[in-house]
Amino acid sequence: MKKTRPWLKTLAVGALASVLVLSGCNAGNSGSGSSDKAANLKIMWWGSDVRHEATQKALDMYTAANPKVTFAPEFTAWDGYWQKLPTLAASKTLPDIMQMDAAYIQGYVKRGLLADLSDIDLSGIVDEQVIDNIKIDGKVYGVPLSYNGQGMVYDKVALEEAGITLPTNNWTWEDFFAYAEEARTKLPKDKYPIDDLRNIWEWYQFYQTSKGLGPIFKDGTTFNLDKDTWFEFNSKYAEFQKAGIVPPADLQLTSKENDPQTDTFGTGRVMLRGASVGSATAIEALLPGGRIAVNSYPIGEAGGGWAQSTIFFSVSAASKNQAQAKEFIKWFISNAEAGKTLGTVRGIPINNDILKSIESSFTAGEQLGIDLLGVAKEKALPFYPAPAGAEDFVSTYKSEMESVMFNKTTLEQAYETLVEKGKAAEAKLK
Incomplete structure (x- = not known):
């Protein structure tokens, strides 16, 4: 098994009882999922008001294309998020989809709280090296949403x-x-x-x-x-x-x-x-x-x-809607219209095609972020x-x-x- 980054080693893996495989439909282009099962996905993230508004618009876009899939969103600031998520974990009521950070993902995987997302086909969407860097014991427990450094x-x-x-x-x-x-x-x-x-x-x-x-x-x-x-x-x-x-x-x-x-x-x-x-x-x-x-x-x-992905979407290991959650996450980082709506609210988009499509509209602050990533990457160590x-x-x-x-x-x-x-x-x- 290929070795992972030092900060991701020695973690106990919370495995799924059975792996739900995505179909071959192109969720990135059409936005329609492979499952006909209706689902109301509980989704939770932290961030600013700008992030909240853009994410809600993206959720509405997905439901418009997939009427059987709706969302129950919850969002808060950083501190409130990390106060509440452990409480939900303790009561076994984690949301189907949760925003996850590199500083915390180790503990959630170690306790078997996150689903294995390795079966999501991210080829052509996320750089292979990026995926390799965020694997935990060879598996993916969080789909990266943005670059950081x-x-x-x-x-x-x-x-x-x-x-x-x-x-x-x-x-x-x-x-x-x-x-x-x-x-x-x-x-x-x-x-x-x-x-x-x-x-x-x-x-x-x-x-x-x-x-x-x-x-x-x-x-x-x-x-x-x-x-x-x-x-x-x-x-x-x-x-x-x-x-x-x-x-x-x-x-x-x-x-x-x-x-x-x-x-x-x-x-x-x-x-x-x-x-x-x-x-x-x-x-x-x-x-x-x-x-x-x-x-x-x-x-x-x-x-x-350092320079690498540090913010992810993860899925609860206890979720009864894992297939729908996985389909949504893939759409979230690959759909061109969603990419335009989300912009840089979570940082520099992890999908290079989406990054190129919106780069011309970057503000001076967003361009500064691109410049910072550029100087960090050449000699960067892991996070x-x-x-x-x-x-x-x-x-x-x-x-x-x-x-x-x-x-x-x-x-x-x-x-x-x-x-x-x-x-x-x-x-x-x-």
């Missing part, structure tokens, strides 16, 4: 005006640190080259994985915080804090990403920061008018950053989310490193606490 954005105008050397794509961590040091000498005291992200565990993980040392939770279970690398990284940021290269802790921790009033990048206090493809429109709105340029995350010998069961480690990482930023805790003390929490998480995961 992470790169860096910077205020090109401000850097040029200050005479600062601009970043170059696929720069190394040494280049990144050198940029920050040079920029400090040319910026006013109340402006900063980079953020201080020591309290964000993923930011350090980018550093460790780029050096080929693997994620903090290797294979989704084994605690793998490399001591020397961790101290090297955080000692550099401690130096930067003393030199005023990063914002003071109080300014950094009051910054709310993409908030026009507090985002330090949007308010011009920080010149460069990380950005996901999915947040590109919000970021462009902070500094409109072509001020923003993009760059890859710093890379090491193994690469850097390594914290596994379900490591929540205590994640929250402790944040609080401990914030104490370090305020000089209330030493690096040595923080490291000991993190190792204790990490090993406790490992025991729980295993």
Whole structure:
């Protein structure tokens, strides 16, 4: 069996009692399904009002072409969604179709809650490599809806005006640190080259994985915080804090990403920061008018950053309407009219034909997302989310490193606490 990505290994598969096979009709073109059985599909997703409205229109389009299939939609914001879905899982009332995220899909598959969708023929719709990357033990439990990835954005105008050397794509961590040091000498005291992200565990993980040392939770279970690398990284940021290269802790921790009033990048206090493809429109709105340029995350010998699908449609293993649900999901990502209606409400469409058909109408923010994906893909590593069961480690990482930023805790003390929490998480995961 072909090996899957590291963050998807060691998962127990929730198999179906019997596999429902789709017929050979072209649901992508006609929108009509292979089953004559009537169904009211419960479907649930998170997102913005724009996503809600576009998705509802797509559901109406499908029912118009398939009158026997109707929908009972439910949608909410991100936080509310992940509070409610576990409750539904516990009461065995998961919706037929649910939007799923790469950070959570492992846990739902491990508990046998998601149906195997490997029998959906996605050839010519989703790139084969994309499908291979999201398989869990060789099977598909979530059909990818969009591309995602992470790169860096910077205020090109401000850097040029200050005479600062601009970043170059696929720069190394040494280049990144050198940029920050040079920029400090040319910026006013109340402006900063980079953020201080020591309290964000993923930011350090980018550093460790780029050096080929693997994620903090290797294979989704084994605690793998490399001591020397961790101290090297955080000692550099401690130096930067003393030199005023990063914002003071109080300014950094009051910054709310993409908030026009507090985002330090949007308010011009920080010149460069990380950005996901999915947040590109919000970021462009902070500094409109072509001020923003993009760059890859710093890379090491193994690469850097990440780029892959992270948002899916999954089907409940307990659903009595699996055939209809599968037919709908295939239509959702392959129907041209649905693609135009949905646009980029879930990011860059996973179907390249649909992407090409709508690209000419992209806004500046959507084009920024395309640009971010472009710089991220070449050297990208897989997406390594914290596994379900490591929540205590994640929250402790944040609080401990914030104490370090305020000089209330030493690096040595923080490291000991993190190792204790990490090993406790490992025991729980295993």
